[in-house]
Amino acid sequence: MKTIKLLFAMLFAFATFQIANAQSDKTQRTIGVKTQTVKVSGTCDMDKRRIENTALTVEGIKYAVWSLDAQTLTVKYSVFKKEAADIAEKKIAAAGNDTEHYKADDTAYKNLPECCHYQRKQS
Known part of the structure; x- marks a missing residue:
């Protein structure tokens, strides 16, 4: 009987720790975080x-990912x-x-490596 009680107590403790651990995953938190593209x-x-x-x-x-295909920064x-x-846009x-x-300064654009020169829009 003591073995069964001990087993249930261990299962309860394990489940409690798993739930607490799942809720503390900081990568999943979205409260207080805004996303912009x-x-x-x-x-x-x-x-x-x-x-x-x-x-x-x-x-x-906290997070920045640029997509080459879409030409967007999230x-x-x-x-x-x-x-x-x-x-971030200004920088x-x-x-x-x-x-x-914001348009990059011509000098800053020219200082980029050759492979980084993209077709610029006329303004």
Whole structure:
């Protein structure tokens, strides 16, 4: 009888710890996190690395992924840092890649490696 009680107690404890562990997974939390997608021009993996790393340097941004095919950057950031996505766009433009709202400086664009030169829109 003691063995059965001990077994049930162990099963109950195991289930409790599993539920608590599942609820503490920080990658699944979306409360207080906003997602935004913006157009960012680029042509290669070097652009991808530059764009994502530049976005991740902005305080409040937790996630940044640039899609070469869609030419879009998806960022997740804290709702307490409302200007984070805009700051990221400005920094990316300063690094040489045009964004949806900001055009890169001609000098910054020319300083990009040759493989990173994309077709720029006339403004």
